[in-house]
Amino acid sequence: MIAVQAAAAIPTVPSNAPEHCPGTESEQAGKSNACDGCANQEVCASGATKNQGPDPALPFIRARMSTVKRKILVLSGKGGVGKSTFTAQLAWAFAADEDTQTGIMDIDICGPSIPTILGIASETVHSSSSGWSPVYVQDNLGVMSVGFMLPSSKDAVMWRGPKKNGLIAQFLKDVDWGDLDYLVVDTPPGTSDEHLSVVQYLKESGIDGAVLVTTPQEVALQDVRREIDFCRKVGVPMLGIVENMAGFVCPKCNGESQIFKPSTGGAKKLAEDTGLELLGSVPLDPRIGKSADFGVSFIDEYPDSPATTAYLDIIDRIKVILGDV
Structure with a gap:
């Protein structure tokens, strides 16, 4: 099993921090050379940003996650890449x-698309004595998303960081996931509150790895490089990179043509670098x-598509890396 580096506290890195920020929990916070000129330097040096004690939610999260065998994060610094x-x-x-x-845990709080993609957008969350019950697509596939809690699909979620973090903690400690072989966590674009929170909350339970999704063009690869840097800073192991929209497949003849030109070498060059x-x-x-619009499985509906073959090969490779085959 690939384990996250959780022995030491994961440093919290402000979004506007310099490249070599030591993190707000470090003894060097506000004092290292990298802190010179940072807008957060004074408050970090004062110690006001350091945690005053362990998060009270952690023991409950650890207990819930003890029945989850594998935890996989799906990340991308760029929106719209098919994550x-x-x-x-x-x-x-x-x-x-x-x-x-x-199980799927959707922590894209401001843009929860998982319920629509899975065809369960009209469902609601139910609670019992054992906690919140996931919404089930089928007997062995459960989902939790803020999308189930909104009055309508048109309602915007306008929350600041603490409220987002609180909901993520609830998804981890209050949802009755039961015994899971895989919990797949769908994250929003970027490297902000939601990402830091899920890593912090799961650091003791262990994250088996992250899959980074990109498209071939440089504008997407730039953001994925930042996501890779994030994973390395917080100690999340990376299973590998998936390149989406790598050419266009004609539904009739299965011929492929290039839509997004990999001007800098695409995901292959990124992986090498x-x-x-x-x-x-x-x-x-x-x-x-x-x-996705009709909430059905593309793999099941179109088994002869080259995209289905690619999906299945990627999934088989993930299982091999995790040691599950």
Whole structure:
């Protein structure tokens, strides 16, 4: 099992921190050379940012997560690269085995698209004596998302950091996940509150790895490089990179053409430069978007698509890396 480096406290790094920020919990906070000129230097040096004690939610989260075998984060610094779609396909593929219990935790709080992609947007969360019950797509695939808690799909979620962090803690400690083989966590774009919170809350339970999703063009790769840097700073192991929309597949002839030109070498070059594995490239098939709109599994609906083959090869590789085959 790949374990997150959780022996020491994970440093909290402000979003506007310098590149070599030691973190707000470090003894060097506000005092190192990297802190010179930082707007947060004075408050960090005063010690006001340091935690006054362990988060009271951690023991409850540890107890809940003790029944979850694998925890996988799906990350991307860039929005619109198909991260949530990949999360859904990954979970559907895991749950294709009736004996594999799978869960999706959607912490994209301001843009919860997982309920729509899975065809359960109209469902609501129910509570019992054992906690909140996930919404089930099928008997062995449960989902938790803030999307289930909104009065309508048009309602905006306008929350500051502390409220977002509180909901993520509730998803981890109050949801009755039961015995899970896989918990796949769909995250928002970027490296902000939600990412820091889920890493902090899961540091004792262990994160098995992160999958980083990108598209071939440089504008997406730039943000993924930042996501890789985030993972290394907070000690999250990375399973590898997935390249989405790598060419266009004609639904009739299965011929492929290039839509997003990899002007700087695409995900393959990024993987080589960062020492990560390129798990695979998924071509753009317009039926993927159609499947997401109608809440059905693309893999099941279109088994002959080259995109389905790519998805399944990536998922098989993830299982091999995790030691589950």
